[in-house]
Amino acid sequence: xxxxxxxxxxAFLLLTGIAVLSAASPVRAEGKFKLQxxxxxxxxxTCHVEFSEKMKxxxxxxxxxxxxxxxxxxxxxxxxxxxxxAGTEAICYxxxxxxxxxxxxxxxxxxxxxxxxxxHDPHSSDNPxxxxxxxxxxxxGCHKEMAAKIxxxxxxxxxxxxxxxxxxxxxxxxxxxxxxxxxxxxxCLKCHQTDKASFKTRHLNYPVEKSRCTxxHDPHxxxxxxxxxxxxxxxxxxxxxxxxxxDPQSASPLALKKNGFELCQGCHYEMMNKTLNKKRLHWPLxxxxxxxxxxxxxASAESGLLKKPMLTVCGSCHTDTIARQERSQTPHPPVxxxxxxxxxxxxASxxxxxxxxxxxxxxxxxxxxWQTHSTHPIxxxxxDPRNQNITxxxxxxxxxxxxxxxxxxxxxxxxxxxxxxxxxxxx
Amino acid sequence: xxxxxxxxxxxxxxxxxSCNAMAESAKIKHxxxxxxxxxxxxxxxxxxxxxxxxxxxxxxxxxxxxxxxxYKNSTLTTEGQFPLENAxxxxxQVNSKGEIYYLDGKSRRIGSLSAEGAPKGYMKFADLPExxxxxxxxxxxxxxxxxxLLDIFSERVVSVNPAGKFIKSIPFPENYGSFSDLAxxxxxxxxxxxxxxxxxxxxxxxxxxxxxLSQNMKEYMNFPTGISIDRAGQIFLTDQxxxxxxxxxxxxxxxxxxxxxxxIDSLLFYPSQLCxxxxxxxxxxxxSNSRVQLFGQAEK
Numbered sequence: 001x002x003x004x005x006x007x008x009x010x011a012f013l014l015l016t017g018i019a020v021l022s023a024a025s026p027v028r029a030e031g032k033f034k035l036q037x038x039x040x041x042x043x044x045x046t047c048h049v050e051f052s053e054k055m056k057x058x059x060x061x062x063x064x065x066x067x068x069x070x071x072x073x074x075x076x077x078x079x080x081x082x083x084x085x086a087g088t089e090a091i092c093y094x095x096x097x098x099x100x101x102x103x104x105x106x107x108x109x110x111x112x113x114x115x116x117x118x119x120h121d122p123h124s125s126d127n128p129x130x131x132x133x134x135x136x137x138x139x140x141g142c143h144k145e146m147a148a149k150i151x152x153x154x155x156x157x158x159x160x161x162x163x164x165x166x167x168x169x170x171x172x173x174x175x176x177x178x179x180x181x182x183x184x185x186x187x188c189l190k191c192h193q194t195d196k197a198s199f200k201t202r203h204l205n206y207p208v209e210k211s212r213c214t215x216x217h218d219p220h221x222x223x224x225x226x227x228x229x230x231x232x233x234x235x236x237x238x239x240x241x242x243x244x245x246x247d248p249q250s251a252s253p254l255a256l257k258k259n260g261f262e263l264c265q266g267c268h269y270e271m272m273n274k275t276l277n278k279k280r281l282h283w284p285l286x287x288x289x290x291x292x293x294x295x296x297x298x299a300s301a302e303s304g305l306l307k308k309p310m311l312t313v314c315g316s317c318h319t320d321t322i323a324r325q326e327r328s329q330t331p332h333p334p335v336x337x338x339x340x341x342x343x344x345x346x347x348a349s350x351x352x353x354x355x356x357x358x359x360x361x362x363x364x365x366x367x368x369x370w371q372t373h374s375t376h377p378i379x380x381x382x383x384d385p386r387n388q389n390i391t392x393x394x395x396x397x398x399x400x401x402x403x404x405x406x407x408x409x410x411x412x413x414x415x416x417x418x419x420x421x422x423x424x425x426x427x
Numbered sequence: 428x429x430x431x432x433x434x435x436x437x438x439x440x441x442x443x444x445s446c447n448a449m450a451e452s453a454k455i456k457h458x459x460x461x462x463x464x465x466x467x468x469x470x471x472x473x474x475x476x477x478x479x480x481x482x483x484x485x486x487x488x489x490x491x492x493x494x495x496x497x498y499k500n501s502t503l504t505t506e507g508q509f510p511l512e513n514a515x516x517x518x519x520q521v522n523s524k525g526e527i528y529y530l531d532g533k534s535r536r537i538g539s540l541s542a543e544g545a546p547k548g549y550m551k552f553a554d555l556p557e558x559x560x561x562x563x564x565x566x567x568x569x570x571x572x573x574x575x576l577l578d579i580f581s582e583r584v585v586s587v588n589p590a591g592k593f594i595k596s597i598p599f600p601e602n603y604g605s606f607s608d609l610a611x612x613x614x615x616x617x618x619x620x621x622x623x624x625x626x627x628x629x630x631x632x633x634x635x636x637x638x639x640l641s642q643n644m645k646e647y648m649n650f651p652t653g654i655s656i657d658r659a660g661q662i663f664l665t666d667q668x669x670x671x672x673x674x675x676x677x678x679x680x681x682x683x684x685x686x687x688x689x690x691i692d693s694l695l696f697y698p699s700q701l702c703x704x705x706x707x708x709x710x711x712x713x714x715s716n717s718r719v720q721l722f723g724q725a726e727k
Contacts, residue, residue: 259560277533281532281535283605286535287562320669321649321668352472352715389717390690396690410688
């Protein structure tokens with residue numbers, strides 16, 4: 001009796017095993033697309049003969065090397081170009097899902113946009129990591145302005161000449177801005193020894209090793225000695241750091257002698273006096289941060305020691321204005337090119353909207369010859385029919401930073417615009 | 428006794444909630460636009476407006492003057508106009524005695540006038556710490572006639588009594604953008620408006636700091652610069668660059684936008700200060716339209 005029981009159990013296990021194996025084998029053999037055994041990619045190469053060249057390259061993408069074309073492509077149909085199994089923004093992440101750490105401080109724009117093929121050949125390459133180009137040349141393909149500047153620089157920074165990836169991560173940086181591998185200070189201190197006497201002397205014995213080196217030095221090189229940014233604040237040129245900071249021997253040598261505009265007023269008194277006597281002040285100038293809301297106190301790549309290009313500086317607070325211009329059907333060149341000061345006085349003005357001139361007609365007239373543009377009467381003597389207290393100007397019909405309509409008009413078409421005043425022609 | 432007090436508390440809570448709901452569903456209706464004084468002289472780019480039950484003051488900025496109007500039974504009358512020598516008034520306030528205070532945008536000082544409009548000079552502050560670095564962006568007056576100064580240089584709100592004697596200083600919160608205005612509600616609570624980030628901050632329970640009441644509301648507005656609070660506690664903002672009025676709930680939630688951009692009556696073009704009186708009438712300095720507009724609130 002016991003023998004019979006064992007026989008039954010054994011038979012049951014055997015049958016179950018056969019059933020499981022027989023169910024699993026076809027899946028392994030046929031895969032998602034029920035391909036013939038061993039045909040995951042090899043079968044594709046029978047038609048795509050040009051791949052024989054790609055297969056000769058030094059570095060071959062793992063799925064291709066394994067002959068698994070169907071890892072990325074759907075052999076039958078697809079809603080995506082090149083029969084991709086998913087959109088380009090998603091396909092690479094199916095395997096390479098840890099390229100951008102959660103909550104990364106910065107990430108490369110092409111990575112955000114899923115444009116991996118901008119840098120990588122998805123099949124094969126003679127460059128490591130299947131890169132489409134070697135070294136800095138690849139980066140400079142997009143970062144053309146940077147490349148031109150580096151080329152032009154009188155004083156080169158040797159790591160830049162070697163490889164951008166010496167300082168930057170190509171995909172993302174978990175903790176640092178600008179895709180930097182570590183924070184600025186740590187990066188610089190890898191090569192530069194701050195305990196050397198020459199380092200201390202050059203920095204007038206200020207403990208700058210605790211500061212951010214890139215507030216004075218351009219890490220990509222420059223045409224100024226010591227690779228200072230191209231525009232250097234005069235006290236730095238004169239090696240007079242103590243004009244603004246405490247003496248290097250003091251308890252807090254890097255502390256400022258005064259805060260906000262009061263510090264800058266010491267030298268820029270004429271500008272400040274003029275500014276403070278205007279009716280309308282740009283308030284950030286008078287807050288505790290003051291001038292350095294917009295300007296770099298040491299050196300800058302931008303003229304006027306602006307912290308960043310003007311459009312970026314102004315746009316950091318006036319996001320709505322910049323966004324409006326970006327949405328605008330007709331770009332207004334001074335805004336699009338970041339020349340905000342072509343129309344506005346950024347510190348203060350007696351005029352509305354910090355305009356450079358009292359009349360907006362005069363401001364616009366600096367670039368536009370309105371009398372050839374339109375015979376419509378405008379000016380201080382022409383009352384706006386919609387409002388007895390205002391006169392007609394360019395701004396009566398156009399919004400200078402743009403609208404969602406053409407020619408930065410307030411209304412979708414000329415007819416709708418005109419009947420705002422000429423009501424009898426309203427349809 | 429305990430049961431009774433619980434019932435009363437619940438009743439008050441329900442009443443409060445219903446009042447808030449009523450206010451939040453209010454419809455804004457244009458009442459009148461003010462273009463000229465009694466002599467027919469036009470307003471020019473007025474930036475400030477202050478209001479009481481049946482009168483209001485306009486900081487007629489470009490004309491360097493304050494004008495007092497009365498508005499009773501839908502009738503608008505000029506009560507007086509007070510020229511200011513060499514000043515550019517950008518904010519105006521009135522205290523319980525009818526005395527007028529204004530912020531001069533040029534000198535960033537607070538000037539005052541008697542209730543009759545006689546100049547009383549610029550305010551001097553006593554015992555104010557760091558008085559040498561006081562940069563005023565705006566100010567308000569509470570029911571006790573104390574002044575609250577928005578000091579953007581020393582990053583604080585300072586309260587002083589009517590004589591200018593220092594009472595208290597409350598520091599700005601961390602990580603703010605730029606404060607453009609402040610408001611005080613019926614219970615004396617202070618609110619700050621961060622124009623860059625479109626965030627409203629309110630005084631914390633301890634009364635020693637500010638915390639965000641709203642989230643960043645930049646997607647709903649462009650660049651708010653004026654804030655006022657009605658009796659029910661509803662918050663109103665003027666969106667200067669978006670040329671509109673924005674309604675915020677007492678809990679800081681965005682409730683909606685009212686009034687669009689334009690030049691005809693009832694529309695706004697780069698408005699600045701606003702004020703709401705006890706009749707729930709809203710007064711807006713419609714700056715770039717060179718006028719002041721009055722709106723009523725009707726329940727739906």
